[in-house]
Amino acid sequence: xxxxxxxxxxxxxxxxxxxxxxxxxxxxxxxxxxxxxxxxxxxxxxxxxxxxxxxxxxxxxxxxxxxxxxxxxxxxxxxxxxxxxxxxxxxxxxxxxxxxxxxxxxxxxxxxxxxxxxxxxxxxxxxxxxxxxxxxxxxxxxxxxxxxxxxxxxxxxxxxx
Numbered sequence: 001x002x003x004x005x006x007x008x009x010x011x012x013x014x015x016x017x018x019x020x021x022x023x024x025x026x027x028x029x030x031x032x033x034x035x036x037x038x039x040x041x042x043x044x045x046x047x048x049x050x051x052x053x054x055x056x057x058x059x060x061x062x063x064x065x066x067x068x069x070x071x072x073x074x075x076x077x078x079x080x081x082x083x084x085x086x087x088x089x090x091x092x093x094x095x096x097x098x099x100x101x102x103x104x105x106x107x108x109x110x111x112x113x114x115x116x117x118x119x120x121x122x123x124x125x126x127x128x129x130x131x132x133x134x135x136x137x138x139x140x141x142x143x144x145x146x147x148x149x150x151x152x153x154x155x156x157x158x159x160x161x
Contacts, residue, residue: 004115006049012109015087017042019109022083047107049119056105066105070123072096077103078117092116 020042024035041058048055053069077093084090090113093103110116 004112004119006116006119009047009049009110009116011047012042012045013089013111015089015111016045016109019083019087019089042109045109054105054120056107068094068096068105070120070126072104073120073124076117076120076124078113080113089113092120094120 017039020038021035024031024038027034040060044060045058046056053067053071055065055067057063057065073094074097075095077095078090079093080090088111089109092107092110092113094105094107096104098104107116
């Protein structure tokens with residue numbers, strides 16, 4: 001059985017370079033100005049997925065690094081245009097509560113985009129305390145809840161007399 005492990009992902013798939021080339025071709029005469037920055041982005045793009053968060057970096061002249069903990073993730077979007085579908089690629093956009101309308105991080109060049117999205121959702125929920133351990137803890141009522149239930153039952157008994 002082949003299970004998805006994002007820790008093995010550290011670079012985008014080579015199909016991303018093809019996608020960048022086709023995107024640059026669509027600009028017409030601007031192909032030379034558009035392709036080179038995309039080429040350098042592809043060559044320097046790196047990912048790292050860890051237990052508590054993820055990291056992404058790219059750039060030569062202007063180095064960009066993003067560290068994002070799973071706890072900060074608010075929403076995850078998976079998008080594919082026609083060229084990405086043809087190449088088997090997708091973009092996983094990760095949004096936080098930063099107040100910006102653009103995604104905090106966009107993971108490109110991953111063939112297993114659905115599995116990555118599902119992995120991120122499970123980590124996001126686990127970071128927020130919705131894993132099995134916390135659900136088991138929530139099923140046990142606390143002292144205040146027990147007291148409120150006793151008061152409710154006493155009031156029902158007095159009202160029924």
